[in-house]
Amino acid sequence: MSRDELIAATTALDPPYDWPAYRSSALRCPHRPLLTLPAGPTELHGPVFGHHRIDPADADLTAQHAGEALGERIIVTGRLLDADGRPIAGQLVEIWQANAAGRYAHGNDQHPAPLDPNFTGAGRCLTGGDGTYRFVTIKPGAYPWRNHPNAWRPAHIHFSVFGRTFTERLVTQMYFPGDPLLDLDPIYQSVSDAARPRLVSAFDLGTTTPEWALGYTFDVVVGGHLATPVVG
Amino acid sequence: MPGHPTPSQTVGPFFSLGVSWIDADELVDPGRSGAVVLLGRVLDGSGAPVPDALVEIFQASPTGRFDPNAEERWSGFGRCLSDDDGTYRFVTVKPGALGAHSAPHIDVSVFARGLLQRVVTRCYFPDEPDANRADAVLRAIDDPAVRGSLVAVPDGEGLRFDIRLQGAGETAFFAW
Numbered sequence: 001m002s003r004d005e006l007i008a009a010t011t012a013l014d015p016p017y018d019w020p021a022y023r024s025s026a027l028r029c030p031h032r033p034l035l036t037l038p039a040g041p042t043e044l045h046g047p048v049f050g051h052h053r054i055d056p057a058d059a060d061l062t063a064q065h066a067g068e069a070l071g072e073r074i075i076v077t078g079r080l081l082d083a084d085g086r087p088i089a090g091q092l093v094e095i096w097q098a099n100a101a102g103r104y105a106h107g108n109d110q111h112p113a114p115l116d117p118n119f120t121g122a123g124r125c126l127t128g129g130d131g132t133y134r135f136v137t138i139k140p141g142a143y144p145w146r147n148h149p150n151a152w153r154p155a156h157i158h159f160s161v162f163g164r165t166f167t168e169r170l171v172t173q174m175y176f177p178g179d180p181l182l183d184l185d186p187i188y189q190s191v192s193d194a195a196r197p198r199l200v201s202a203f204d205l206g207t208t209t210p211e212w213a214l215g216y217t218f219d220v221v222v223g224g225h226l227a228t229p230v231v232g
Numbered sequence: 233m234p235g236h237p238t239p240s241q242t243v244g245p246f247f248s249l250g251v252s253w254i255d256a257d258e259l260v261d262p263g264r265s266g267a268v269v270l271l272g273r274v275l276d277g278s279g280a281p282v283p284d285a286l287v288e289i290f291q292a293s294p295t296g297r298f299d300p301n302a303e304e305r306w307s308g309f310g311r312c313l314s315d316d317d318g319t320y321r322f323v324t325v326k327p328g329a330l331g332a333h334s335a336p337h338i339d340v341s342v343f344a345r346g347l348l349q350r351v352v353t354r355c356y357f358p359d360e361p362d363a364n365r366a367d368a369v370l371r372a373i374d375d376p377a378v379r380g381s382l383v384a385v386p387d388g389e390g391l392r393f394d395i396r397l398q399g400a401g402e403t404a405f406f407a408w
Contacts, residue, residue: 014240015348022242024346027277028397030405032378037352037369037406041330042339045298047290047309052254083237096250106246122250158243158250166290166339167408171350173241190348191239198238224237226352226407 013224015190022186023147034226039167046165049092049126059125061095061137069119071100071138073213076201079131080161082168083223087131093220094124094160095135102141102155111143136213142181154181154188163222170225174218175200240349245284247343248313257312259291259324266294269390270355271321274314274342277398281318286311286343287395289322289355296328326357335363335370342395351405355393356383378404 017029037043062069076095080088098104098121101113105120119138127133140155156173163169175182177200182188191199198221207215260267270289274282289310292298298308312320327336338355356364364370364383373379381403384391396403 013237017348017351019348022346022348024242025348026346027280028282028344028346029277030351030402031277031398032402032404034405034407035373035378037354037408039408040334041298042290042292042327042337043408045290045292045308047307049307094250096247104246104249106249108245120249122253124250124253158241158247160243160247160251166341169288169341169350170238170240171243171247171343172238173244187241187348191241195236195239198236199241219238221237225240225349 013192013195014226019186019190021148022190043166046162046168048090049162050090052092054092054124054126056125059123059133059135061097061119061121061123061135063136064120065118067118069099069138070116071119071141073136074139075134075136075207075209075213075215076157076174076218077132077134077207077215078201078218078220080127080133080163081131081219081221082163083221085221087127087129088163088222089127089129089131091127091164092124092162093127093133094122095137095157096122097137097157098140098143100138100141102143113141113143139176139214142179147186152181152184154179154185159220161220161222167225167227168222170220170222172220173199176216177201177203242345242348243286243343245345247286251286251311252313254311256307256310257320257322259307259310259322262323264325266325267323268325269321269323270338270384270393271319271387271390272384272393272395273318274320274344274395275318275397279399281314281316282344282397283314283316283318284345285314285318285320287314287320288341288343289324289338291324291338292327292330294325294328296330329363333366333368335360335367337367337369340393340395342397347397351397351403352407353395353403353405354382358383358385358391373404377401
């Protein structure tokens, strides 16, 4: 199988490993075709996190410090679902993001935008009985990166979720509707046309809390990942 | 939208912010009988270390179970962020057998900047030659070098399982 065929075959749902527009993939993408792993007991079970200490306050990223976080307060909520649309209850959702100025509270972020001492940009929660998660946070800013000349990442929130099984593990990014940077972003563009809208949250007036915060909804559907085996 | 799975995106360079709250590189107490150190380096196509990889493992308990109550504090889940040398390190135990044609194994995910979705591999144990020979997944691999990339090697401290993302000695990665 040629490299082009490999790229085409793995583009069905998830982005390809080898995506030249994303420079960092060049030396990190596997070159050999993926092998088929018949799902056995290890793949059909997954970790549970109920015994970890997860405080409800961990889901409010604006209230983790003494003062108020700066920026546009938002609510981000949705459901964790399997590929059949069934809710996944009691599972872990982790998020991390830049602050309103587009700066991560991370030592390796060199973007000369201000840090906010009242915003770390990390949260977590367990989904409720109907698969619902809900975070209160700050709308992240866009920021520059060095992938190509004048490259800017659209505003996004990183999501890490666990489904019921090892095969349903997913890390992704949530974007905001109408962002002009989406058309220019090689990471967002690495996903097929049909699947791209699934990465974009929806503004929702029903979720919006009057006089307080705009609401966005974003369902995360797990399953089907790495499910297009490319047998070499 | 039910039935329409959410695509993967890269974990990026700053994930430690969101995932390092779990202290899960020791699945069992290092002093426990049967505890084994599982370590290795994540390497890129030039042989350089990947210092910003998120390595997660999942495995059965020593009695071959996944029930979180099967053994005290057993989760079967481990998470480790690679260091500047690309090294990750877990303390775990050999999982129990899961059937006649399944040798003891640990499922491994690697997430990193540059990987738009995780890579998945399996770590088998070098002291299980008979079980490995009978293992359906290993048997399906013709190339002994590819097969060998899935078996840890004894190391001074424990077992070494290097993960080569690309190129010479590239680790076998899976889909299902």
